[in-house]
Amino acid sequence: MPELFDNNRICGLFGIQYPIIQGGMIWASGWRLASAVSNAGGLGLLGAGSMYPDVLKEHIQQMKAATSKPFGVNVPLLYPDIEQLMDLIIAEGVKIVFTSAGNPATWTAKLKEQGITVVHVVSSSKFARKAEAAGVDAVVAEGFEAGGHNGREETTSFVLIPAVRAAVNIPVMAAGGIATGRQMLAAMVLGADGVQLGTRFVASEEASSHPAFKQLLISSQEGDTQLSMKKLVPVRLLKNAFYQRVWEAEQRGADPAELKEILGRARAKKGMFEGDLEEGELEIGQVSSLIKEILPASEIIRNLITEFRTAVETNY
Known part of the structure; x- marks a missing residue:
């Protein structure tokens, strides 16, 4: 080849x-x-x-x-x-x-x-x-x-x-x-x-990445990721409790300042590196389902x- x-x-x-x-x-x-x-x-x-x-x-x-x-x-x-x-x-x-x-x-x-x-x-x-x-x-x-x-x-x-x-x-x-x-x-x-x-x-x-994040990745299905925070910086996430809060805020028309407050600091580290699968930001692509x-x-x-x-x- x-x-x-x-x-x-x-x-x-x-x-x-x-x-x-x-x-x-x-x-x-x-x-x-x-x-x-x-x-x-x-x-x-x-x-x-x-x-x-x-x-x-x-x-x-x-x-x-x-x-x-x-x-x-x-x-x-x-x-x-x-x-x-x-x-x-x-x-x-x-x-x-x-x-x-x-x-x-x-x-x-x-x-x-x-x-x-x-x-x-x-x-x-x-x-x-x-x-x-x-x-x-x-x-x-x-x-x-x-x-x-x-x-x-x-x-x-x-x-x-x-x-x-x-x-x-x-x-x-x-x-x-x-x-x-x-x-x-x-x-x-x-x-x-x-x-x-x-x-x-x-x-x-x-x-x-944290082993728990890797395991969640390989167990994900179609539709388990979503592009979020478009008013701030668009990012594709696995759906979890943090994602749900972002989604609910976006549904009621939250502005970038509120989304930034929800995001807080070190959210990606908390999820992908430290393994907090509910409160962390879990960035991953749609192809995870395959x-x-x-x-x-x-x-x-x-x-x-x-x-x-x-x-x-x-x-x-």
């Missing part, structure tokens, strides 16, 4: 074997998961969104010790210590940075001056064109199905992928609703050069490639 990816633009851009990127999910994407993905032939990403700069520095150094393969860091641009974080990434010699939740023009040029490959996550073809104009090397087209923070456009992956492919000339990765090799092939038929998976890797042995096993990251990648191969050979 590797021969199918010999001329793949994502493999060439990052120097990896398979065009499979592990999403830099908060409270899940530490060095153990990222290094396991990189060692298995994909691209592992450290999730800086849940790390203070000193914690990220430790994870980068652990990552370097755990793999000689390419890896990157995912950075939400709304991060409060963004300048300190970017200075750290440059100082530590990180070669690949994925940015999201902000204007890519703010940091892309500075990062590229340091020889860093830059990718930006987008939710529309409009933002894809802006990212390309800002000089990024590739974009991730993230559909409405994705977990965590989401675009306001609510465009599904099957619509977004071909729209972004038609809008830009740079490589495109698809994200949102992808957990199997057949879904990977579908995304690539629609125009993606590769795929980024978040939820599937949360349900891995190496993910730093995932029934917690597996090593290397086995997840092997399964993806096997399923991809079968789909190519059998047209199913």
